[in-house]
């Protein structure tokens with residue numbers, strides 16, 4: 767089946783000229799936005815679900831309908847996997863994508879707040895976040911929207927602090943090139959490859975690949991592996 771997804775349109779010719787200044791600004795400033803009540807509740811439900819879990823944890827942020835969360839849970843049976851998305855509608859649709867894996871949950875949460883709560887909880891936690899997936903985040907391709915991209919916004923310090931390995935996918939290569947530059951400024955090395963698969967991990971990936979678009983994957987290179 768052919769898809770009809772449009773390619774990303776941008777007037778931005780290369781890495782945004784404000785990227786480095788934005789990364790530097792947020793790296794040293796405190797994220798003061800109050801945590802929303804619904805995300806605090808989701809975090810409480812998440813810690814209750816984890817109980818005394820002492821093993822690896824995988825986060826699937828902006829998971830949409832959670833197809834990737836269920837797939838990751840099957841791929842990593844020794845880990846607990848958590849999918850997070852702010853859209854109640856998408857989380858409600860997860861029932862359709864549920865598989866038999868019992869080692870995962872999806873929660874409606876704003877990741878801006880959830881990442882901060884994870885970071886605060888981490889020093890005393892028995893669990894360890896092993897990997898963090900951020901698959902097809904909204905690209906905000908207009909040049910003026912640069913601060914809405916995760917790597918150049920206020921949540922980046924939390925995103926960088928919580929997991930040693932991060933994987934980000936996009937159909938806009940420049941998004942990942944910017945993300946890679948921001949990671950470099952945090953001392954993290956990354957590599958970008960083309961997604962080569964016949965079994966897309968998310969509905970957006972499926973849509974883009976069916977439309978004949980290239981998809982790209984950035985993965986951090988863990989210094990210890």
Ligand SMILES: C[S@@+](CC[C@H](N)C(=O)[O-])C[C@H]1O[C@@H](n2cnc3c(N)ncnc32)[C@H](O)[C@@H]1O
Pocket residue numbers: 827828829830831850851852853856875876877878901902903904968969970971
């Ligand atoms: C382009 S969709 C990709 C969904 C899914 N990863 C996929 O590839 O099919 C981006 C998702 O990010 C979610 N999102 C955007 N901002 C968010 C935030 N602050 N917290 C949680 N989810 C967010 C949206 O609700 C949406 O489901």
